[in-house]
Amino acid sequence: MDPATGRITGQVDRPGTYLVTLKARGARGRDEKKLRIVIGDQIALTPPMGWNSWNSWAWTVDQDKVLRSARALVAAGLDRHGWSYVNIDDTWQGKPDPATKALQANERFPNMKALTDQIHAMGLKAGIYSTPWMASYAMYPGSSASNPEHTWVSPPQDKRFIEPNPHHQFGAYSFAANDAKQWADWGFDYLKYDWNPNDEAHTREMSEALKASGRDFVFSLSNSAPFEHADDWARLSNAWRTTGDIVDNYESLCQNGFTQSKWAPYSGPGHWNDADMMILGWVGWGPALHPTHLSPDEQYTHMSLWCLLSSPLLIGCDLEKLDPFTLSLLTNDEVLAIDQDPLGRAATQVSTAGGDVTLVGAAPYASHGETNSVTQPRLQVWAKPLEDGSQAVGLFNLGDATAEVTANFADLKATGEQRVRDLWRQKDLGAFRTSFTTDVPSHGVVLVKISRTK
Incomplete structure (x- = not known):
C-alpha cells in the first residue's frame, strides 16, 4: 500500500479471494476493517x-x-x-x-x-x-x-x-x-x-x-x-x-x-x-x-x-x-x-398504494417541445437484499403532496422485530415489529436499511 495515496498494487501467484486487514489510528482513536481483494478473470464485481x-x-x-x-x-x-x-x-x-x-x-x-x-x-x-x-x-x-x-x-x-x-x-x-x-x-x-x-x-x-x-x-x-x-x-x-x-x-x-x-x-x-x-x-x-x-x-x-x-x-x-x-x-x-453491496442483487418493487399518477416531461433532445408521459403507482416500496442478511428499502412518493408510506415486513419477507436506520440522515429510527410507516415528501424518498434485532 502506498502510504501517501492508499493505492494497493502488486501481484499474486494464483487467482482467488484474499482478505487483508486495514488498520487506522489517529487523534480520534483506532479502527480496523477487512478488505476483500478478489483476483480472477471476472471484473466489475460491483457496479462501476x-x-x-x-x-x-x-x-x-x-x-x-x-x-x-x-x-x-x-x-x-x-x-x-x-x-x-x-x-x-x-x-x-x-x-x-x-x-x-x-x-x-x-x-x-x-x-x-x-x-x-x-x-x-x-x-x-x-x-x-x-x-x-x-x-x-x-x-x-x-x-x-x-x-x-x-x-x-x-x-x-x-x-x-x-x-x-x-x-x-x-x-x-x-x-x-x-x-x-x-x-x-x-x-x-x-x-x-x-x-x-x-x-x-x-x-x-x-x-x-x-x-x-x-x-x-x-x-x-x-x-x-x-x-x-x-x-x-x-x-x-x-x-x-x-x-x-x-x-x-x-x-x-x-x-x-x-x-x-x-x-x-x-x-x-x-x-x-x-x-x-x-x-x-x-x-x-x-x-x-x-x-x-x-x-x-x-x-x-x-x-x-x-x-x-x-x-x-x-x-x-x-x-x-x-x-x-x-x-x-x-x-x-x-x-x-x-x-456497491457485494451480493449484487437489484431491488424490486414489493408494494404499491394510492392509485396511479401520470407524469409528463420533455422528451430527450426535444427541439420542438416534444414530451413524454409515464403512468406509475403513486406510492411505491422497493427492496434490495444485502450480503449481511439485511435489506435496503426505499419508500417513494410520486404524488404532488406529502403522503404516508408503509413498508410491511410481510411484503419484505422479514420476520421478527426489525431495526430501521435512515441512510440519508445516518440515524437509527428504532425497532418495529410488523411494519415501518413514515411521511414522504412529494417526489421524494425515505431510504432505510432494516435488519433483524438480536
Whole structure:
C-alpha cells in the first residue's frame, strides 16, 4: 500500500479471494476493517462508479475538458468514495489509421496515450466510446465501414440525431478487433458500445475483441437492450442499458428508474442493469449548462433508486461546478454501500398504494417541445437484499403532496422485530415489529436499511 495515496498494487501467484486487514489510528482513536481483494478473470464485481462526458459536454468534449474533470473529481474527494472511471463519450473519433485500420482521435484529442497516463496517475481509470455502426449517433466514425480500407467521409453535421440515417447501420467490414487493440494500446479500461437495438452477434464480436486485446475492459452496452435477450447481455457484457436516454426531468427519471423490476434477476457481480447516467449537478448536453431541473427531493429519489437498482453510477455533470448539496449526494457512504453491496442483487418493487399518477416531461433532445408521459403507482416500496442478511428499502412518493408510506415486513419477507436506520440522515429510527410507516415528501424518498434485532 502506498502510504501517501492508499493505492494497493502488486501481484499474486494464483487467482482467488484474499482478505487483508486495514488498520487506522489517529487523534480520534483506532479502527480496523477487512478488505476483500478478489483476483480472477471476472471484473466489475460491483457496479462501476465514475463520470461520463455526454450529459455536460456532449459533442463539445475535448482532451482538456476530460483531464480537468478527472482533476476535479480528485479535488472534490470523490475518488475516496469509490468514483473511479473518467469516460469519454461520443465525438472523440477521427479518421482511421491507413495502416492499422483502427479509429484515431480527432484534433480535439491530440494525445490519447498521454491522457490515459495522466488519468491513471491520479488513481483513476479511463473509458472510451464506439459503435458497431458505420457512424455514431453524433455522426462520427464507427467500428465498421462499407469498404475494406475503412475510409471515412464526414456526413453533414446537420444530420446528427436524424432518423432513419443511412450511416446508422452495420458496414460490410468490421474493424472491432482493430479498434479494441488500439484502445488497449492507449490504456483505456472501459468501453461504452452504443447502437439500437443491441444484438447478440455484434455484442459477442466486441466482447471477444476486448478479451483478445491484452487489457481488461469493462464492456458496457448502450442503449435500450431488448429484454428478451437479457441472458446474452449478462453473458457477454458487464453492463447494458435497460432504457432509452435520460434527461433532467422527473418524468424521465421515473420512466427509467421505476420500470426495472423485471430486469432484477440478471443483476449480479460482473454484470449489471444500467438505468443510464446521473442527472445531478450542472448538466446541459453541450456548452450551455444549467443546474439540473430536478428538485432536491427528486435528486434524493434519483440517487436512492439507482443505488437500490445496483445500477452503474456515472455522474454526467460539470465536475468543476460541484455545489455542496450535489457533493453530499455523491459522498454519503451508507447510501453508496447499497449500490456497491457485494451480493449484487437489484431491488424490486414489493408494494404499491394510492392509485396511479401520470407524469409528463420533455422528451430527450426535444427541439420542438416534444414530451413524454409515464403512468406509475403513486406510492411505491422497493427492496434490495444485502450480503449481511439485511435489506435496503426505499419508500417513494410520486404524488404532488406529502403522503404516508408503509413498508410491511410481510411484503419484505422479514420476520421478527426489525431495526430501521435512515441512510440519508445516518440515524437509527428504532425497532418495529410488523411494519415501518413514515411521511414522504412529494417526489421524494425515505431510504432505510432494516435488519433483524438480536
